[in-house]
Amino acid sequence: MSQDPDYYRTVSLKLSDVLNDIGVNERMVLKMRRTVLLRETMHTSKHTLMGLNASFVYHFGSRSEGSTTIGLQSDFDTLVCNSEFNVIQDWIEWQPGRHNLLMIQDETTSPGYCLLQHLRDDEPLPLPNSFLDHIPDSNLRVSRGKVLLKNTVFRDVIRAGIVINGPASSLQGRPGFPDKDFVAAYHCKSWPAEAQSWLLRQGKGKWPTENMKRYCETTGCFVVPVSSKNSQNEELEWRISTSLAERCLMFSLNITELRCYILMKMILKTFMNPQCDSVLSSFMCKTVLYHCIQNTHSNNWQQSNLLPCLMCCLTILQNFVTQENCPHFTIPENNLMAGRISPHNKHKIFEILQNIIQSKGCALLEISIDDLGRRLQVKMNMVEAFQYYPTPAQIHSNISTELLNSTAEAVSACHLLLLTEIRHDGNEIVRENLSNLMLTLTKMYRKMGFNCLGKSAMKLLAPLLSSSLGSVIASHDIYTTHSISSEALGWFSVGLNSDVSSGRLKLASALYCAGDMERAEFVLRNTEAKYDLNTVEPASGCIEQRRSYQRSEFINNCNNGNEEVMQHYTAFCVRFLQCEICSVPEELQYEMFRSTQEDRLERDEELDSWMDWAVVDSLTYLYFLQYKTYSALQRVADQQCALANLVTTVETEPNLHHKETALNLLGQCMEQENRHTDALRCYMISLNIRGRNNAANLLICRLLNKIVNMQENTMC
Template sequence: MSLKPDYYQTVSLKLSEVLNDIGVHERMILKRRRMYLLKETMSTCTERLLGRNLSIYHFGSQSEGSTTIGLDSDTDTLTCHKCNVIQHWGEWQPDRRNLLMIQDETTSPGYCLLQCLRNDEPLPICTAVLDHEPDIYHTVIGDKLLLKNTLYRNVAVEGSVINGPAASMQGLPGFSDQDYVAALHCNSWPAEAQPWLLRQGIGRWPTEDVKRYCENTGCFVVPVSSKNGQHEELEWRISTSQAERCLMFSLNITQLRCYILMKMILKTFINPGCNGVLSSFMCKTVLFHCIQNTHSNNWVQSNLLPCLMCCLTVLKNFVRQENCPHFIIHENNLMSERISLLNKYKILEILQNIIQSEGHALLEIPIDDLGTRLMVKMNIDGAFQYHKTPAQIHAQISAQLLLDIAGSVGASHKFLNEEINHDDGNAIVRENLSNIILTLTKMYREVGFRSLEKSALKLLAPPLSSSLGSVIASHNIYTAHSISPDALAWFSAGLNSDVASGRLKLASALYCVGDMERAEFVLRNTKEKYDLNTVEPECECYNHPLNYPRQGFMHKFNTGNEELIQHKTAFCVRFLQCEINCVPEELQYEMFRSTQEDRLERDELSDTWMDCAVVDCLPYLYFLQYKTYRALQRVADQQCALANLVTTIETELNLGHRETALNLLGQCMEKENRHIDALHCYMISLNMRARNNAANFLICRLLNEIVN
């Protein structure tokens, strides 16, 4: 590929070392893939526990392992709604919502229309006998009742921006962008993609086995039309995302590194000045074409730079022709009407300069300090050392992946709690929770021993068990002022959800029933397990930026996976209103934090947690210790717990409910007759959250006591 083989080989090997140092190596890629596949499995399991036939997928760079810390890739979440989308009448099924894919001279390549069919026999719905005009989700063309692609626009996530088929969450400090895509699944392989199964390049890739697997994944249809389609509200894009993920999983490390370098070049040199007209998906498509059309022995570490130049050359040719053929559906041009003439010339010039630089342009890439690191590896004068070692980077990636999984567990538990919560109280919530746990147990028994589904269900079971124990105990305390063996058994099953939240729910119930000795024992045991140097709080109640994980936390995860959640993370402690008898009076105020006026300021979707009592583990641990030692008249221990509560609020950076911790501290100060300090706590709490804060009531109560 070059007249300077020694130079290209040297740069390629050094570049491979740099990418290895920033976490692009086989072990980390496999870890990324496992964690994101586990996340999507957990989301799907959560829906199934509620009886919903939905499947959740996380596509894109995160689940492929084709990203780095500096690329900060977004998360593409696809929610697959269960309809029977068919391409042939033989695929029709009774008592299902059947939709027939239609492709004709009016539809763009890679797109289709969806015709609504009857569910009692394989026939179209007769538009002549419709009782009423087609609604906002359907339209009639000729004798066909067609489904509009605007169907899912109304269910976009609050605060999101519609971007093609996706609702994008953007602009949240400390968070990557997230794209939410609704889709329908078709079990059969797209007719337009049949030629791909027979196509074979000189690279002998993909293999026949990979193609067969891809074919068996079928396809999705997503609600978006082509740029130049005739039916803006009716066209649905045919997506082969599952097949593309399979293709990515079949790549070797050099091919993945090549793709990552292309994305860095795109982000550094091209898209900032060209309105982001080229996408990472185009880079992926270019890579696929290159792999298919080059010999497989080219894709080795010592040939990384020539492989990159080959990909950039193909990308340049695609831009020149304004045609980037979809790898699987060739007729679908990914660049159709995307690139203006001005941007086209800009991109061609940039790509030409990068290609001619023979790798020197890579020295200018700031992402992950790639350029600086390469200069150091090449002993180029003027290079300076970077501040993160490979070990630190690998630890940071592993820690973030673990926090992501812990976040998924917390989010699923929160979601399930919200779905089963009921205004009619304890008995119905108890029944709902019992049914969910019964369903979970059945699912667990039915799946394979080493499956991701089994791992996901093992993570979801303990927090649900703690919740059921607390719901039962709350009823026990109300009716008999005791905790039944049934409740204690469920509490026991939930102790190892994480470091502290399950234990704190048990301790809270024991305190409320007046069993101070056992409450003290559980709290002491919890404090011993809660290593302040390594345990990280995890709150999924609302989106709030997290500070950098503590060093001790990060260093624990290079060799472990999701099983470390129970040892090194602490979920926030959540009580539904039907658990009120397991909640000390001071925390009960949080369940009634919102006045009618406050409720008008709440987000209906994301602020439902405000009807619960929710508190971070560590401050709640010290608060319960303060209350328990006070009841036991152990004054020195009581004051130590109070001091620890103050220190935690002041120094723990990642508290999700600091205002609640301050409200608890203020009420402790009232018990100490330190009314000015209590008022100070409430005022700081209000500065953090002015609305929907129990401090508003607590201040009024305190002032009333002082005055009277």
């Protein structure tokens, strides 16, 4: 492989082709970044709508940078910033009436770490030690004459099943799902004092540029609740993070630099982590890349030079391991390798890196992640092409599909959390709360710049909230006047295009309950025409569920746009709060009363709030409503067709999120058909899916009572 005099150029170009094929190209990177930043904006906007103005959500890490592939299976990294606390580095930044925390660095703190001293909120003075005598607080501790905030302050809010991993609360080991890391932090508006020298440093690569540094300086820093490896203040030390500045650096990289980083992560995962206790991290690889770019000429970072660039990075990493010192890029005094590498692992890592460097790229042929090694062999004509691996077009479509599903689930989850926040038994109160939400959302939208991500986030949330508001108003209208007001219809019309079906089904449901069967049938027929069974995929933020199958046409269409295609190819579940009960057919109302007091003990009140509502998959509800509407219109053939479609959906649709509800509705249709054995079978299957918090328990009792009464009447 290395006899070609133009060897390094040839391999670099072929390697670049392979990385392009597996999705590491400008188009897919930008698409990944847009998706993750949109989710970030949406969750922060959700907090603002909920009145949590002090809470900001950031998605950092590989997925937000576009520095990952399908095979790398990167985690989701989320930082939730609570800005109720004013973290300062200088007394001049103190603010009255705020919770002020002063960052302290002394001889006891490690480089890149600090202590947080609690200050008074009425005048710029330290909180006196005697404060804890009067108001005990387990999150504060007096040390060396100062009242300091412990880094365990966020531990009290951690849910069951969460693993503590450094500063992160991690959700791990769920088959079919990536791990999720959640980090709580405070933000400091000023740039870290320890990183001031970085603003002045300049390497031969003239990167970062002066403009980038000026921007980075404005991002300030976070303080993250974790101490250094060998800290003297294990419970009190906080790590200083410049994640926003690092995002700026990552977004400035060209595609060759990004590919180099991804190759380093593949090498780490393939060769080093399995043998060396995972002592090296991808963040170290990123830091190595930064140092390498800063100290090499910018014209080196070209596709035809990818392999030498990679060897340069691996050589720097090898030197860092030898010295047991990997200087943090913005805070170089912070040694990322301090206390992490044992003598045995140090020798092993050095040996592995040496072999890879000396192989002149041949070691890359052993990388199985994303079939990189095999694909490179094909590009180099070392083996024949293979047909059973995904093509570049399929890979790009699969990535786009995952991104669209991620966006759809985020939209649905935000809608669910907003409904959870404003839920109430009283219709008038919920109506007022939803109206206020829509007013706030409109004001936020108008303040945003043209064509920004914030506006896109608002456009995705507004239709779902509009449909909910229309349904709440319609429920009151039906209860009082047995009709639907023009106000309710106006809100319904705004919500029609949230997705393929959910807004239309909310309208059809209200029309059915108001007795307007002709218009209900028209809306349902229109919805069925839009719901292409070969293209549309269900989406829900209620339950995190692994997708067992996705339609090929859906995958193909995902590749042709961003979040806007959701309107045509995604079907959200349909949600009804209890105060919408008059907009819900009797059969679905049972779902609002699924939980006994004993059942509630089995629920996670944060994740299972929807169990007090009626929630159903769109396709299920479409056919159920058709069955009921055609029954009312006495169109028997159409009614039986709808029932057959409902049966087929329950039996064959692999991605139903609320299958137990679908079975409960089907069972009640069977009761209407006097097919009691089939109805009982539906309820029993439903209970096999969800034993508790299931309306089937009530429906079985009701059915058995009906059967007994029928038998008694027959005997009489």
